[in-house]
Amino acid sequence: MKFRRGRDLDESFTAFVATRSHRLVAHAELLCGHREQARDIVQTVLVRAYQRWSRIEHDDPYGYVQRSVTNAVTDWWRTAHQRHERPVDVIPESPSGPDSAFEDRSVLLAALDLLTDRERAVVVLRYFDDHTERDVAKALGISVGTVKSTCHTALRKMRVTLDDEVRGPSPLHGTKEQS
Template structure:
């Protein structure tokens, strides 16, 4: 029992940072992101004996996190969605930071499943099949969420020359 507990602690230490980043992208709030990761770890801890035997426990934790984030959002409603309007100059040293903030603001406005698909695909760099497994849906559904999500982001942000390049912008991976 003690070795299982130690194994869980090691797992948490190894994956806390990356899961926290994913949770921030899913929730748009650092405090809620930490709550989401803690909630996912709490749920997984109860079943750690079984989860630790899985081929991919990290993917299982991601799935728990995504489903928890979606259920939280359903319960709390959409609420007020902040928008960010920024005039960025051509030589602005903070342009990339402003673009990242604008992208995160646009992500917050997407429906839960669409946002989850984009975050897992482009921020976590998972394959479409892995995203489908994490979300508990088909690859076709993931492709649909991604396609529609990218279109909505382009509409909200604008895909003009000199603006964000979706989805291959390196700033996406550092959010």
């Protein structure tokens, strides 16, 4: 019956938002570095995904929405660059401790903020979403070799940053490179 089908779709969509949206927001926040911006982006993507929910709900809906979020963030980077926006000019001082490289989310986000947009995307897709290098290459439209070298560079930057912090924390002035 038609109305049963519509209700089932809505319930499936609602359950997905309730159980998976926190991870999508985290994915977006790791990519863009702004929690509220991340929530706005994921909300917009989910509203659009609802239009196609009957087609995607049984075929890896998380993967579909996550790819859309990645695209939305990279689009946002592009338009922000066109508008000459610099979301982070001064990265706030970050606490660090001797027992953990990432004391809290601010340390992680501060370290990610020092990466280029492409480096950041590669790191998040590789280590948060556990994508293979081939999948990352496909998602970002770059070669596997570029994924490898970009990831290597990104991790080296993050290590240097965190090692510096352990030696002596100081306010880090954003020198974010444009990819």
